[in-house]
Amino acid sequence: MxxxxxxxxxxxxxxxxxxxxxxxxxxxxxxxxxxxxxxxxxxxxxxxxxxxxxxxxxxSKDDLLYEIYARVLRVQTARMEQAADSTESVQRRLRAVAVDVVVTTVTHLEDTVIFFRSMHLLHPDKQAEVRAQRRRYHERVRGLIEEGQASGVFRADRSAELVVDFFFGAVHHLGFWYRRDGPMSARQVGEQFADLLLDALRV
Amino acid sequence: MxxxxxxxxxxxxxxxxxxxxxxxxxxxxxxxxxxxxxxxxxxxxxxxxxxxxxxxxxxSKDDLLYEIYARVLRVQTARMEQAADSTESVQRRLRAVAVDVVVTTVTHLEDTVIFFRSMHLLHPDKQAEVRAQRRRYHERVRGLIEEGQASGVFRADRSAELVVDFFFGAVHHLGFWYRRDGPMSARQVGEQFADLLLDALRV
Amino acid sequence: MxxxxxxxxxxxxxxxxxxxxxxxxxxxxxxxxxxxxxxxxxxxxxxxxxxxxxxxxxxSKDDLLYEIYARVLRVQTARMEQAADSTESVQRRLRAVAVDVVVTTVTHLEDTVIFFRSMHLLHPDKQAEVRAQRRRYHERVRGLIEEGQASGVFRADRSAELVVDFFFGAVHHLGFWYRRDGPMSARQVGEQFADLLLDALRV
Amino acid sequence: MxxxxxxxxxxxxxxxxxxxxxxxxxxxxxxxxxxxxxxxxxxxxxxxxxxxxxxxxxxSKDDLLYEIYARVLRVQTARMEQAADSTESVQRRLRAVAVDVVVTTVTHLEDTVIFFRSMHLLHPDKQAEVRAQRRRYHERVRGLIEEGQASGVFRADRSAELVVDFFFGAVHHLGFWYRRDGPMSARQVGEQFADLLLDALRV
DNA sequence: AATGAATGAGTGTTCATTCAT
DNA sequence: TATGAATGAACACTCATTCAT
Structure with missing residues (x-):
């Protein structure tokens, strides 16, 4: 040897x-x-x-599950913040965030699937930790929408919170139907999802 | 006795x-x-x-899980078909379907949550049965969108299939955030989800 | 109907x-x-x-098992006694008994297989009943051999009891190898088994 | 400690x-x-x-049963081959084999009883393995008889195969009647069984 | 840093039998 | 005679975790 x-x-x-x-x-x-x-x-x-x-x-076995998802969440949060904090227009920033979360979700599709399936098996404390982190993520995105609504570039008669839940619901469900060997690339799906999100905010 | x-x-x-x-x-x-x-x-x-x-x-224990969700799916399919086959305009029919699926999903929120969490534990044959039934459901809704696109009342440059996956992704994820004792009724969420769906198809 | x-x-x-x-x-x-x-x-x-x-x-389920074998034993005993009590020579009587037990065992091969496999699962009382009946059967055959030994037509330096155990052991084990669709008829096996038994008693 | x-x-x-x-x-x-x-x-x-x-x-529980009998079979096969391959006359070799299989069967009487009772509960694959091993054993002994028949020391008008089935049937049934605390030692039974086997082959 | 034998509480499932009808 | 829903005790087997080495 x-x-x-x-x-x-x-x-x-x-x-x-x-x-x-x-x-x-x-x-x-x-x-x-x-x-x-x-x-x-x-x-x-x-x-x-x-x-x-x-x-x-x-x-414990739980720890493995926790680590798997925590890693993804760290990556997604870092990338989202970079996009959200850039100097671009709020439309371009929101679009960038939307595309990116789709792309990174697809990149880590297994982790995402595992997580939404199994989060409920985690120890409540760890569940709370992850939920809090997810919430911060959602709130930053909601802030982006509200910023656009305040400045008049997004229609203000849509509930920013509901739009966020709607959009991320669709994103988190990608694992149930998206296939890497299917006809659309992650980026293509991201672009179209971003279109759909911005449709809902167009004045 | x-x-x-x-x-x-x-x-x-x-x-x-x-x-x-x-x-x-x-x-x-x-x-x-x-x-x-x-x-x-x-x-x-x-x-x-x-x-x-x-x-x-x-x-088996599996059978219980299967029955729980199969019942919901039967109800949802029956209601969706009634709405989809009515004589209203295609916009009104699509909206009715969208509102209804949110309302029935919330009504059976536990069943839905259970199912998307645990479907993967079902015997493959039963998984396939449910998937097939779900697919038929989605296809009927996609048909509605395509009908509107063909007649010019919906914009035709959106992929009907992707819009369906986007919308139902959001619906199936309701269990992760919707609370019955929260500020919005099921119908209110349904109306707003329907708005967001129709935004994406407005010409 | x-x-x-x-x-x-x-x-x-x-x-x-x-x-x-x-x-x-x-x-x-x-x-x-x-x-x-x-x-x-x-x-x-x-x-x-x-x-x-x-x-x-x-x-009970046990009763079924008991009945299955008790029926066979009744048949075998009746036939054996008829042959053993005839007026033929002792050699011919022993041969007839030997052939017959092979033939009836093969006729009821399933019952025999079941029985020797499962007798130990029967209630002790029923086990004892069947054993007693079997013993009576063996003793009648041993009597036949001893009769021949006493009259000098069978060699007397073989233990009649051991010969009986030897022979019936072979018969009871038929179920492990005999196939109805194989090359030998039940009667053929019976004749040859009888030959082998009489070989052992030839003076 | x-x-x-x-x-x-x-x-x-x-x-x-x-x-x-x-x-x-x-x-x-x-x-x-x-x-x-x-x-x-x-x-x-x-x-x-x-x-x-x-x-x-x-x-599994099955594995225990399999191991119990496989061990006995290994021992019996090894001893039989040693006796069968010796340089003695074929009569003496066959006799040695016959005595030995009785002695080892009695030595491991529990294992043998268990096995013939319960073999049918084993997984088919394991049943096949054991059957194959048993068959090889029988065939070696049959070879010995045929060798003697060919050289004229055993009578040739007896089917070697049937004699083998007859003899081993008797041996495998020992568990149904032999008692260690009874009047005969294992060796005594073995000697007498061997006598009965050789009687059937005497010219 | 790593092993792997051993624990012990727990799992889904089976089944002969009973009994109200 | 016959039904079939219901019982309840038993079963083989699994598995995350521990710990002496």
Whole structure:
């Protein structure tokens, strides 16, 4: 197995660290078979480690689920804030945010599917944490809409809150029908979803 | 057991039949604790029967889940078809369908939540059955949109299919945020969701 | 369904009585799937009756098993006694008994298989009854051998008891290898088994 | 836990490993109460372990049954081959094989009883495995008989196959009557069974 | 950092039997 | 005679987690 003689050793590519391997395996299995129907044994087998190793890095099976979604949420929040805080017009900023959330949701479609399916199995405290983070996200977007309504570029007789719930409902449901090997790219869907959102706000 | 004398006996109100009691108990518990984390024992205890009785009427725990959602789907399909096949203008018909699906979804919000959470745990055959039924539903609504696009009352540069997926995504996600004791009635949400849908199709 | 008017009614052939139908169904199912892995529901379904009907005629599932084998044992005992008590020479009588037990065992091969597999599941009292009846059977055959040994036509240095156990062991094991659609008829096997038995007793 | 001082510690005798304890307990209980009427709980209680431990080592209750008999079959096959392949005369080799199979069958009488009673409950694949192994065993013995028939030391007008079925039928039925505390030792029965087998082949 | 044997509480499901009708 | 809904105890099996090493 190990290099026998020669000075010049050809290194195997550094394997992914154990925690990453575990998260990747868990994501795939949870998406394929569901959180509850995937056993810790299956996860560690798929990751090529043992149970002891998993419990060394993660406190519980729940922790894996939490980490999977928390990662996505961090990424989405960072990207959304960058778009929302830019110097563009509010229409362009809202459109950018809308396209981006579709694209990143599709990029992490498994994580999103897993999450909306299984959030209710998480410990209430962790559920609350994620919900709070999601709420902050929604509120920033709602702020964008209200900003446009206040400045007259968006129609003001639409409830900004309801529009946000409507739009993100559609986005969070992507996992139920979007197929990566289907006819539309993530960006195409994002553009069209953004169109539909802006339709609803056109004066 | 039966009344002995001739005097007027006060009858206990006829209790709900066992299958209905089981479905009601299962719906409540699945919504509250999730499908996988609710045991058959909890269900039969809540329904006041024994496990044997449950397995007399339902083949499995899965069957309960299936029945819960199949019932809703039957109701929604019947109501949608009535609205879609009326003699009103296509705009009014589409609006009626949109309002109605929101109202019935909210009426059966628990069932809907349960279903989208747990569909993946159903036997593949049953999943396929439900999906097929859902697809027929969507297709009828898409037909309505295409009818309007063909007759020029809806803008034709929106993908009817994408609009359907967008709209029903938002509807199916209602369970994640709508609260019956909140500020908006189901009908109010339905009217506003219908507005947003028609915005997207206005020429 | 039943004839309404006409004098000349065409009768369906009288169906087998319920108890017989139950025993026949039970025999087939026990042989195919085993006693323990056949449910009472399967038996009554196969017999085209309901559970209540079965419990009307049989006290328990055990009773079916008992009846199945008791019937065979009665037949075998009657036939054996007829052959053993005839006026032929002892060699011819023993041979006739040997051939006959093979033939009747093959005729009722399912019952025999079921019985030796499942006797231990019977209530001890019923087990004892059957054992006693079997023992009487064996003893009558042993008597035949001892009669031949006493009269000098069979070699006396073979233990009659052991020969009986040896021979009937082979007979009772027929169910493990004999196939009705195989190359040998029951009678052929019987003749050869009889040969082998008499070989062992030849002076 | 470990010895603290330098003085001579008296070690408890190393306990049997868990898998062996489980097999021993299962054998005893299956023989006493039958396979189907022995619960896994009874087995693990008797072995002094928990269910989890059992399922750590054995895939199922079936597996225990399979292992019990597979072990015996391995032993019997090895011993038979040693006797059959020796340099003795074919008569002496066949006799040695016959005596030995009786002795080892009696030594493992419980396993044999269990097996012939319960083989039909095994998964078809495992049944096939065992049958195939048994068949190889029978065929080696049949080969021995045919060898003797070809060289003229056994009478050739007996079907070797039928003789094998006859003899092993008797052997496999030992469990129904042989008692270890009875008047005959296993070896005595073996010698007499061998006599009866050779009687049938004497020219 | 990592193992893997062992735990023990819990799961969905089966089934012979009873009994009011 | 016969029904079939209902019982209730039992069953094989699973699994997240622990812990001595």
């Amino acid at each position: 190990s290099p026998e003689g020669g000075e010049q050793v050809v290194r195997e590519p550094e394997p992914e660290p154990v925690p990453q391997r575990l998260l990747a395996a868990a994501t795939r299995l949870f998406a394929e078979h569901g959180f509850e129907t995937t056993s810790v044994q299956q996860i560690v087998d798929a990751a090529g480690v043992t149970k002891g190793a998993m419990y060394h890095y993660f406190g | 039966s009344p002995e004398g001739g005097e007027q006996v006060v009858r206990e109100p006829e209790p709900e039949p066992v299958p209905q009691r089981l479905l009601a108990a299962a719906t409540r518990l699945f919504a509250e604790h999730g499908f996988e984390t609710t045991s058959v024992q909890q269900i039969v205890d809540a329904a006041g029967v024994t496990k044997g009785a449950m397995y007399h009427y339902f083949g | 039943s004839p309404e008017g006409g004098e000349q009614v065409v009768r369906e052939p009288e169906p087998e009585p319920v108890p017989q139908r139950l025993l026949a169904a039970a025999t087939r199912l026990f042989a195919e799937h085993g006693f323990e892995t056949t449910s009472v529901q399967q038996i009554v379904d196969a017999a085209g009756v309901t559970k209540g009907a079965m419990y009307h005629y049989f006290g | 470990s010895p603290e001082g330098g003085e001579q510690v008296v070690r408890e005798p190393e306990p049997e490993p868990v898998p062996q304890r489980l097999l021993a307990a299962a054998t005893r209980l299956f023989a006493e109460h039958g396979f189907e009427t022995t619960s896994v709980q009874q087995i693990v209680d008797a072995a002094g372990v928990t269910k989890g431990a059992m399922y750590h080592y054995f895939g």
